[in-house]
Amino acid sequence: MxxxxxxxxxxxxxxxxxxxxxxxxxxxxxxxxxxxxxxxxxxxxxxxxxxxxxxxxxxxxxxxxxxGIEPVHMEESVPVLTEEEAYAYTTAKKSAGLWTGLGVLLCAFGVGFLIFMSTLAENYGMSAAHSSIETGTVIGLIGMFLLVAVAVGMFIHSGMKLERFSYLEEGFQLPYSLKRNLQRNQANFALTYRVALITGVSLCILAPALIFAAAYLNDSYAPYGVSSFMVMAGVGVFLFVYYGNTQGAYTTLLEEHHLTAEKKEEVRAVKAVEAVIWPLAIAIFLFTGFVMHRWDINWVVFPIAGILSGSFGNLYHIMKDRNPS
Structure with a gap:
């Protein structure tokens, strides 16, 4: 059969x-x-x-x-993906997810370390006037920039691992037997992905509780809660990125591969918006924290950014339907 x-x-x-x-x-x-x-x-x-x-x-x-059905003639030849290429892509995607997830985690650790050192110096360095506070802030900044620098290297390494698979964006075909194998692998991975997703969501939901718990003990402890929030939320995001990349590999290989020009335009638009939203969210978070001292509430910028990033694709699609070209 x-x-x-x-x-x-x-x-x-x-x-x-x-x-x-x-x-x-x-x-x-x-x-x-x-x-x-x-x-x-x-x-x-x-x-x-x-x-x-x-x-x-x-x-x-x-x-x-x-x-009265006419065959579809492709303007450009669409390559047939071999088993070696398909599994090499899933391996590279998983590895890229690991490096990207670790990079995000280091960024979260860096921000948390800066907040922790600044608060520690402010709370316990008052006897030495501003010198201890400035020293703590400088140490925190140095630590943060070092961690962010390592994270950026991880992001670059992650992107380079996937560069050789850029031709997949132009479309490809899968042999039926390979498609069935990938579907079985995806089904076997489904439970792991669900557990990781639930764990990541739970960590991100519970993370703000650390801020309230620290503030409940003492208002001056609220920044420590923010540091803990960054670490816990960073672990949650790591789970999203790492396991999401593996799931994304199966989705890419098994979805419809002949993207229309409109769909490609939508993908580019979504990526461009995401490239703006997240750096802006981090800038707002740091500004409201260090300048306005609102560590107790400014964490909401990240879930808001996530909602905006996730909903832009749907909004773009709706706007294109209302204004067809």
Whole structure:
């Protein structure tokens, strides 16, 4: 039966990918399965049954001609992805997720370290006037910049690992057997991904409680709570990035690969907005913390940025529908 399914997939490879075509393919598959089982019951061998089924159902040209369906001719040749390339991509994507996640975690640690050192010097260095406060702030800044510098190196390394797979953005095809293997791998990974996602969300939701707990003990302890918040939230984001990258690899390989020009434009627009939202969110967080001393509330900028980033794709799609070009 696997041979028949693969043959049917190849028959429909160059036909429009519409719901009507999917329905037609399923009807043909049902008919071919029934015929195959009937032949097997009659005592036909595996090869004989498959050969008869394909000979009776395999003329897709006549069927599409009767229905008035034209094959899809690609303007550019779309490469067929090999098993080695597909698994190399998933490995690179997972590795890139690890480095990117660690980079985000180091950035969170850096901001948390700066807040911690500044607060520590302010609370326990009053006897030495401003010198201890300035020293604590300088140490915090040095530590933060060192961690951010290492994080930036990790981001660059992560991007370089995926550069050689940039051709996938232009579209590709998967052999049916490889597609089935990837689907099975994705199904096996689903539980791990859900657990990581739930854990990350729980950490991000519980992290602000550290700020309130520290402020409850003493108002001057609130910045320590913010430092703890950054660390816990950083761990949550690490889980999102690392396991999300692995899930994203399967999504990229198994989704529709022939992106339209409009879809490519949407992807570029979303990436451009994300490149602005997150640095702006960090700048607002640091400004409201060090200048306005609102560590107790300024953490909300990150969930707000996440909501804005996640919803922009839908907003862009809605606006394009209202103003078609």
């Amino acid at each position: 696997e041979t028949i399914v693969v043959y049917l997939e190849n028959m429909f490879a160059n036909l429009p990918r519409t719901s009507e075509m999917e329905h037609l393919k399923q009807e043909l598959l049902t008919g071919m399965e029934d015929k195959y089982l009937e032949l097997k019951r009659e005592g036909k061998s595996e090869n004989e049954a498959i050969g008869i089924v394909i000979s009776e159902f395999g003329n897709i040209e006549e069927l599409t001609a009767e229905l």
